[in-house]
Amino acid sequence: MMEGLPWWQAMFVLVPWMLAPTAGSQFGGKFGGGFIGAVLAGGIGGAIGGGAAMICSKLARRPGNAGLKVLALSCIGALAYGTFFGVADLASGALPPVPVSAASPPPGSLSPTGAAAAPQTPVYTPTAPVTPSWVRQPVNLNPPTVLHATGAELHWPAVYNGSSPSSGPSDLEVYRGTQADFTPSRATLIAKLDAEAVGFVDTTAPAARGSHLDDYYYMVAVRTKDGELIIGNFQFAQLPGFGKTEVAVPATVAATLSSGYPDVSNPGLIGVNPDIAGHGAARAVFGFGPLRAVPRGAHVSSVHLGVACDGSVPGPLEVFALTRSFKEQATWNSAAIGIAWSHPGGDYAGPAAHILPTAGLCLWDVTSIVHGWSVSPKSEHGLLLRFINESPSSPFGPFNDGSMHPGQEPQLLFTYAKRS
Numbered sequence: 001m002m003e004g005l006p007w008w009q010a011m012f013v014l015v016p017w018m019l020a021p022t023a024g025s026q027f028g029g030k031f032g033g034g035f036i037g038a039v040l041a042g043g044i045g046g047a048i049g050g051g052a053a054m055i056c057s058k059l060a061r062r063p064g065n066a067g068l069k070v071l072a073l074s075c076i077g078a079l080a081y082g083t084f085f086g087v088a089d090l091a092s093g094a095l096p097p098v099p100v101s102a103a104s105p106p107p108g109s110l111s112p113t114g115a116a117a118a119p120q121t122p123v124y125t126p127t128a129p130v131t132p133s134w135v136r137q138p139v140n141l142n143p144p145t146v147l148h149a150t151g152a153e154l155h156w157p158a159v160y161n162g163s164s165p166s167s168g169p170s171d172l173e174v175y176r177g178t179q180a181d182f183t184p185s186r187a188t189l190i191a192k193l194d195a196e197a198v199g200f201v202d203t204t205a206p207a208a209r210g211s212h213l214d215d216y217y218y219m220v221a222v223r224t225k226d227g228e229l230i231i232g233n234f235q236f237a238q239l240p241g242f243g244k245t246e247v248a249v250p251a252t253v254a255a256t257l258s259s260g261y262p263d264v265s266n267p268g269l270i271g272v273n274p275d276i277a278g279h280g281a282a283r284a285v286f287g288f289g290p291l292r293a294v295p296r297g298a299h300v301s302s303v304h305l306g307v308a309c310d311g312s313v314p315g316p317l318e319v320f321a322l323t324r325s326f327k328e329q330a331t332w333n334s335a336a337i338g339i340a341w342s343h344p345g346g347d348y349a350g351p352a353a354h355i356l357p358t359a360g361l362c363l364w365d366v367t368s369i370v371h372g373w374s375v376s377p378k379s380e381h382g383l384l385l386r387f388i389n390e391s392p393s394s395p396f397g398p399f400n401d402g403s404m405h406p407g408q409e410p411q412l413l414f415t416y417a418k419r420s
Contacts, residue, residue, distance in 0.1 A: 055076055136222075136224070136228075136230060137159055137222075137230070138159075138221070138222065138230050138231060138232040138233065139156050139159055139172065139220040139221065139222060139230075139232035139233075140156055140157055140232065140233060141154060141155075141156045141218060141219065141220050141232055141233050141234075141235050142154075142155050142156055142235070143235055143248075144218070144235060144237045144248075145247065145248040145249075145250075146245065146246070146247050146248070147237055147238070147239050147240055147245065147246040147247075147248075148201075148202075148203070148239070148240070148244075148245050148246075149205075149239055149240055149241060149242050149243060149244055149245075150202065150203045150204065150205050150239075151176070151201065151202025151203055151204060151205040151216075151239070152201075152202050152216070152218060152237040152239070153199070153200075153201045153202075154174070154199060154200045154201070154202065154218055154220065154235075155198065155199045156198060156199070156220055156232075157198065158196065158198050159172075159195075159222060160195040160196050160222075168195070168224065168225055169195040169222045169223065169224055169225070170195060170223050170224060170225045171192050171193060171194060171195050171223050172192070172193040172194070172195060172197055172220055172221070172222060172223070173189055173191070173192055173193075173220070173221045173222075173223050173229070174189070174190050174191040174192075174193065174200050174202070174218070174219075174220050175188045175189055175190065175218070175219045175220070175221065176188060176190050176202065176205065176216050176217070176218055177216070177217050177219075178215065178216060178217070179217065180217055180234060180236070181217075181234060182217060182219075182234075184219065184221055184229065184231065190202060190204055192223075195222075200220075202218070205239060214238070214239045215236065215237070215238050215239075216236075216237050216239065217234045217235065217236055217237070218234065218235050218237060219231065219232050219233065219234045219235070220232045238361075240415050241415075243417050244301065244415050244416065244417050245415070245416055245417070245418075246413055246414065246415045246416075247293040247294060247413070247414045247416070248306070248411045248412070248413055248414075249288055249291060249293050249411060249412040249413075249414065250288075250409040250410070250411050251286040251287060251288055251409045251410045251411065251412075252287055252288060252289045253286070253287040253326075253327070253328045253382075254267075254268060254269075254270050254284065254285065254286050254287070254328070254409070254410065255267050255268070255269070255284070255285055255326065255327075255328050255329070255330040256269045256270060256271045256272075256282055256283070256284055257282065257283045257284075257285060257330060257331060257332045257345055257346055258280055258281075258282045258331075258332055259275070259280035259281050259282070259332050259344070259345060260275075260279045260280020260281075260282075261280065261331075261332070262280075262331060262332035262333045262344065263331050263332070263333055263334070264331060265328070265329040265330060265331050267328035267329055268328065270284045270286075270307075270410065271284065271398060271399075272284050272317060272385055272386060272387060272398070272399045273387070273397070273398035273399065274315070274387045274389060274390045274391065274392070274394035274396055275390055275391060275392045275394070276392070276397070276398070277392070278392060281345075281386070281387065281390040282398075283345060283346060283384055283385065283386040284384070284385045284386075284410075285322060285326055285330060285346060285382055285383070285384050285385075286305075286382050286383050286384075286385070286410050287325070287326065287381070287382035288380075288382065288412055290377075291370070291373065291374075291380070291412070293414060294414050294416050295416075295418065297418070298416040298417065298418050299416060299417050299418075300367075300370075300371075300374075300414055300415070300416045301415050301416060301417065302365065302367050302414075302415045303365075303366050303367045303369075303370040303371075303412060303413065303414050303415070304363040304364060304365055304366065304367075304412070304413045304415075305319055305353070305363070305364040305366050305383060305385075305410065305411075305412060305413075306361050306362065306363050306410065306411045306412075306413050307361075307362055307385070307410045307411075308361065308362070308408065309361070309362040309399070315387060315388075315389070315394065315395070315396025315397075315399070316354055316355070316387070316388045316389075316396075317354060317355070317364075317385055317386065317387055317388065317399060318352045318353065318354035318364075318385075318386060318387075318388050319352060319353045319354070319364045319366055319369075319383050319384070319385050320348035320349065320350065320352050320383065320384045320386070321348060321349060321350075321351075321366075321369045321372070321379075321381070321382075321383060321384075322346060322347060322348050322381040322382045322383060322384050323347045323348060323349050323379075323381060324341065324342070324346075324347040324381055325381045325382065326346075326381070326382065332344055332345055335347070346384050348384045351368050351369065353365050353366050353368075353369070354388060363413070364385075366383065366412070369383070370412065370414075387399070
């Protein structure tokens with residue numbers, strides 16, 4: 001087969017032939033293992049390699065360009081090896097491993113005839129998938145967005161999927177207290193739930209004495225099967241008056257408009273301040289999208305804009321209804337990229353709601369503004385918050401009213417009662 005060929009052409013013929021010994025010694029495990037697997041691997045490798053070698057021998061003897069011959073012979077050799085590897089992978093998935101006899105002596109021991117036993121081919125034994133153990137984690141309670149006079153509607157991500165070990169959760173326990181970080185006890189326990197629960201509606205809170213007077217803190221803990229109580233986070237809730245429900249609608253977009261940097265956008269940053277030391281005033285704008293949280297036919301008694309109050313020296317601020325929609329890239333000069341405000345600093349109109357912020361949650365009564373939106377939905381463009389006095393002579397410092405992080409967004413708080 002290689003007689004009369006130059007040495008370099010003979011090498012191209014020899015390489016495919018090497019599949020037979022290589023396959024038998026190295027790939028027997030792919031064909032079930034043991035002596036039979038080695039014979040099968042060697043036979044298949046020899047057949048594929050022999051066929052490729054014959055083709056290479058005939059091609060090498062034909063006249064033609066030497067460079068093209070090298071390319072063609074290389075491709076044939078690579079194809080032969082690739083074909084064998086493909087067959088080996090298919091056989092590995094289709095053929096069961098060769099079992100090892102229970103009576104076979106261990107490697108190196110003496111057989112009944114006194115001869116040393118041949119080493120056994122390792123056998124792959126499939127194992128059942130291991131179920132991950134349950135991670136001991138607390139419940140991450142979301143901020144309540146629906147509040148009834150009798151309690152809050154609570155929601156949290158699932159902490160249990162039904163496949164935990166004996167140390168996993170047995171149930172979830174809901175607690176309600178009047179102080180932040182209260183100690184869970186029988187007196188504060190209000191419900192026990194299935195370990196897979198992801199929500200609960202409290203209907204047992206004492207009747208409120210008036211609007212936003214009864215303050216509670218909620219916490220959901222994990223009770224494990226071995227008796228441990230894993231404490232979750234605490235969430236604050238101010239319940240509305242008797243017979244009423246309050247729904248919080250978080251802002252979907254917000255931006256800060258700064259007169260000191262009139263063409264710089266601050267998406268998601270919410271800061272309000274007068275002109276301090278000539279650096280310019282800042283106003284905040286909020287958008288809430290379509291307002292569908294209140295059931296049809298419900299009587300809305302009030303709507304408040306609620307934001308966190310953390311200004312160092314807060315002063316009187318007021319809220320206006322925007323008359324032009326904006327994007328989060330809004331600046332002092334532009335409502336969106338390429339769209340200017342009619343008046344720098346935002347297009348807005350009355351009526352205005354104003355309040356002197358205090359520590360905690362600050363509320364502006366925007367009932368009349370939102371009522372106008374309900375009458376004419378196309379007039380809903382959002383709200384603008386600004387200092388009443390923005391001049392450099394203002395004695396007040398900045399009012400930093402939160403961010404757009406989940407659970408910290410400015411909110412519209414609807415208080416309503418269902419019509420009887």
